Amino acid sequence: MTATTAPGAGPVSLAPSPAAPAGPGPRPARTAHPPRLRALDGLRLLAALMVAAYHYGGRTGEIGQAWGTSPREQFPTASSFFAYGCLGVQIFFVISGFVICMSGWGRPLRAFFASRVSRLFPAYWAAIILVTAVFALPWVAYEAVSPSDALVNLTMLQQPLGVDRVLGVCWTLWAELRFYALFALFVVLPGANRRRVVLFCAVWTLGAAVAEAANLPLLDVVLMPEYASYFIGGIGLYLLHRYGHDAVAWGIVAISFLIGQHYAIAGLWHPAHVDAFSYRSSTGIIAVVAFGYVAVALIALGKLHWANWRWLTVAGALTYPFYLVHEHLGWVVVGVLHRKLGLPSYATLLLTVALMLALAWLLYRFVEQRLTPVLKRSLSAVRMP
Known part of the structure; x- marks a missing residue:
């Protein structure tokens, strides 16, 4: 596959860029093969490192057990900045909206389905097995889920089924799956075009607002009012990339940002309090969300073509497996390096990230590169009803 999603992503290629028209209106897309979007690969890795820092x-919880004390004591100054790293997820969702729109454009439903499943599941399955096995070791202090729950986790449907999660980050994949389903049903299946995509964004935005007002659990599950705006913003940014400056596309992006920053603050801001682990200011939250939108916008409009270094391709390939394994296995590594071997806090932090990136490379090289093409070919050969 030539496109990727966030965080479950692969190599990113530019969709056809528009040629300048002689008059007003949307610009037609070029058919020439464009260069890779390596800057988007780099942004994805940056978002993953933000989440890892968080x-x-x-944050507190099991990572405090790994350090032996609160991370705030380990990083008295940096912990207040690390607390904003959770917003890397919102950046992931914006990237996902951009890339899923790109990868689904002009692609039949079967090919879209095969590309998504083959890209998400091989590394995910490996991560589930690896974390379950490590947590089952007698010297590891963290409790493993039951064998039955671990098997359900292989479906990626553990959250709606109320099953204990093997990977803490998998809640974001449940949001991604719902986005893929909506986009496949209303855009890919009938065939992507500008009018249909704009209508999809408008209806989903209004539907998410209605779901929030109605307070009906089913609507919340399907329309995801808390996260919809980020995916929609990414789709709007792809329209700008494909067709050029356009008031409607900019309107989609602007409205999605205004709604998105609201939900980010609603979910992550709290009054400064002595008992709280960290304090995120509303201004800081807005700034990080705005950074994600601006960064993707610059990439979409071709302002970061100069960031075309080959190593960014590798960075993009490592992002998804790193995202999957870094949290839970990081607890184990931090405990060994800091409490057992006595490494200083920052040395432990940097070495843990390096080891998780090395593990991500192994998963990419020996799992994804081998299983993804096989699974994609198998699914592509299946007849859709």
Whole structure:
């Protein structure tokens, strides 16, 4: 596959860029093969490292057990900045909206389904097995889920089924799956075009607002009012990339940002309090969300073509497996390096990230590169009803 999602992503290629028209209106897309979007690969890795910083030093919980004390004591100054790293997820969702729109454009439903399943599941299955096995070791202090729950986790449907999660980050994949289903049903199946995509964004935005007002659990599950705006914003940014500056596309992006920053603050802001682990200011939250939108916008409009270094392709390939394994296995590594071997906090942090990236490379090289093409070919050969 030439496109990727966030966080479950692969190599990113530019969709056809528009050629300048002689008059007003949307610009037609070029058919020439464009260069890779390596800057988007780099942004994805940056978002993953933000999430890792949050998990290792910006929150409490099991990571405090790994350090032996609160991360705030390990990183007295940096922990307040690490606390904003959780917003890397919102950046992931914006990237996902961009890339799923790109990868689904002009692609039949069967090919879209095969590309998504083959891209998400091989590394995910490996991560589930690996974390379950490590947590089952007698010297590891963290409790493993039951064998039955671990098997359900292989479906990626553990959250709606109320099953204990093997991977803490898998809640974001449940949001991604729902986005893929909506996009496949209302855009890919009938055939993507500008009018249909704009209508999809408008209806989903209004539907998410209605779901919030109605307070009906089913609507919340399907329309995801808390996360919909980020995916929609990414779709709007792809329209700008494909067709150029356009008031409707900019309107989609602007409205999605205004709604998205609201939900980010609603979910992550709290009054400064002595008993709270960290304090995120509303201004800081808005700034990080805005950074994600601006960064993807610059990439969409071709302002970061100069960031075309080959190593960014590798960075993009490592992002998804790193995202999957870094949290839970990071607890084990931090405990060994810091409490057992006595490494300083920052040395432990950097070495843990490096080891998780090395593990991500192994998963990419020996799991994804081998299983993804096989699974994709198998699914592509299946007849859709």
